[in-house]
Amino acid sequence: MSHTLKPCPFCGSDPYMQGYNEDGTHPKFFVACGKCYCNVGEAYDSYGEPAYYFSDRQDAAEAWNRRVPDADLVAALEGAIELTELLDEFNKVGTDSWVWHQQAREALRRAKEEA
Numbered sequence: 001m002s003h004t005l006k007p008c009p010f011c012g013s014d015p016y017m018q019g020y021n022e023d024g025t026h027p028k029f030f031v032a033c034g035k036c037y038c039n040v041g042e043a044y045d046s047y048g049e050p051a052y053y054f055s056d057r058q059d060a061a062e063a064w065n066r067r068v069p070d071a072d073l074v075a076a077l078e079g080a081i082e083l084t085e086l087l088d089e090f091n092k093v094g095t096d097s098w099v100w101h102q103q104a105r106e107a108l109r110r111a112k113e114e115a
Helices: 057-066 071-093 097-114
Strands: 015-020 028-033 050-052
Touching (some): 015 057, 071 097
Antiparallel strands (some): 015 028
């Protein structure tokens, strides 16, 4: 069975899956980014023992792939970035508040439509 992994949701790099099976009866799997090392399924308690992991490869892959944002979310975030840029401009040049308010409202409307 294929365990295709989507790119890292933070940096876009390729992830890898790591597995342990020290005693032969309790497999432990996690997925991590090869560049920024964010991961799912690898956490340790205060004694350095695995506190959380996945018991099979499919569960680990599905958990990782759920973390990747979809296109609608990305579009909404881009709208929020546009609104932030408008705020920056407002603070720099002292734009008339009514004009700025209309521009901000329009940017927010577009972001909602794209989401």
